[in-house]
Amino acid sequence: MILLDGKKLSEKIKVQLLEQSRQLKNENGRSPHLAAVLVGENPASVAYVNNKIRSCRQCEIGSALIKLEDTISEKELLEEIDRLNADENTDGILVQLPLPPHINPDVIASAIHPEKDVDGFHPLNAGKLSFGLPCFEPATPKGIMLMLEHYNISLSGKHAVVIGRSNIVGRPMSIMLSAASANATVTLCHSRTSNLEEFTRQADILIAALGKPGFVKAGMIKRGTVVIDVGITRIEDPTRKNGYRLTGDVDFDNVAPLCSAITPVPGGVGPMTIIGLLSNTLRAAEVK
Numbered sequence: 001m002i003l004l005d006g007k008k009l010s011e012k013i014k015v016q017l018l019e020q021s022r023q024l025k026n027e028n029g030r031s032p033h034l035a036a037v038l039v040g041e042n043p044a045s046v047a048y049v050n051n052k053i054r055s056c057r058q059c060e061i062g063s064a065l066i067k068l069e070d071t072i073s074e075k076e077l078l079e080e081i082d083r084l085n086a087d088e089n090t091d092g093i094l095v096q097l098p099l100p101p102h103i104n105p106d107v108i109a110s111a112i113h114p115e116k117d118v119d120g121f122h123p124l125n126a127g128k129l130s131f132g133l134p135c136f137e138p139a140t141p142k143g144i145m146l147m148l149e150h151y152n153i154s155l156s157g158k159h160a161v162v163i164g165r166s167n168i169v170g171r172p173m174s175i176m177l178s179a180a181s182a183n184a185t186v187t188l189c190h191s192r193t194s195n196l197e198e199f200t201r202q203a204d205i206l207i208a209a210l211g212k213p214g215f216v217k218a219g220m221i222k223r224g225t226v227v228i229d230v231g232i233t234r235i236e237d238p239t240r241k242n243g244y245r246l247t248g249d250v251d252f253d254n255v256a257p258l259c260s261a262i263t264p265v266p267g268g269v270g271p272m273t274i275i276g277l278l279s280n281t282l283r284a285a286e287v288k
């Protein structure tokens with residue numbers, strides 16, 4: 001069984017991204033720049049954004065963290081996005097999800113200029129993705145594809161089963177796996193899928209992106225499957241210094257012995273998502 005080490009791989013890729021970033025600085029006369037918008041103080045969101053900013057620094061990508069109160073109106077947030085859209089020194093914009101319930105994430109995603117949409121959530125980029133046209137690919141599926149490529153996991157002709165159909169992970173993942181560049185045959189499962197296990201047991205590659213800790217059990221997969229665990233849930237754990245532990249969607253201890261390869265949580269898909277974001281930011285700086 002191969003442990004797909006996203007942490008180690010991401011550190012290796014960051015060295016290449018640093019080179020690209022320096023090259024872009026030479027060409028553009030300034031470093032690539034990401035604006036990260038954080039609404040409210042959800043502890044998980046704060047941790048994710050800080051991690052993204054730290055990774056930008058490692059790759060000499062400039063960044064600005066724009067912290068807004070969770071009482072901000074949708075209109076005020078749209079005004080902030082307009083300001084960043086118009087700012088010549090901002091190459092990429094991300095708005096950390098989830099947003100407070102009174103703000104519609106689809107409205108916000110549609111307001112970001114498609115050429116600055118480094119999360120790849122704008123409908124124009126989503127449409128281009130499904131047409132197989134060049135676009136900003138959402139960071140998590142992009143990071144997963146890079147990881148599969150790095151570990152020489154062939155996809156062509158394989159049956160990939162994706163659990164979860166969100167616009168940020170499951171659906172774009174299914175599109176990228178079925179694209180002509182990957183050639184997997186894809187089954188996309190969700191909460192209304194009947195007999196889910198019938199599908200997961202057929203999977204050569206199983207992507208679990210549903211947000212239910214330990215959901216994928218050993219009895220749900222066949223021997224030799226490649227398992228990609230996207231889920232990250234904070235579970236209270238008084239034995240930990242920070243009071244919680246991060247848990248994936250896969251029952252790792254019992255599933256891992258059956259797999260040909262599997263990602264750990266943490267240290268699997270999470271660091272690769274950041275690589276997806278950073279590489280999109282460099283691409284946005286190239287478009288200039």
Ligand SMILES: NC(=O)c1ccc[n+]([C@@H]2O[C@H](COP(=O)([O-])OP(=O)(O)OC[C@H]3O[C@@H](n4cnc5c(N)ncnc54)[C@H](OP(=O)(O)O)[C@@H]3O)[C@@H](O)[C@H]2O)c1
Pocket residue numbers: 140163164165166167168169170189190191192193196209210211212230231232233269270271273
């Ligand atoms: N590692 C990373 O970098 C990274 C990045 C993004 C997200 N995540 C994590 O990935 C997980 C999923 O995130 P998300 O934003 O895609 O979540 P989401 O928007 O809540 O979507 C969850 C999806 O899972 C499906 N689902 C829920 N329960 C199910 C069940 N019992 N059987 C089959 N399908 C089920 C839902 O189906 P319906 O559509 O029918 O409701 C939905 O499509 C979360 O734990 C999140 O924290 C990790």
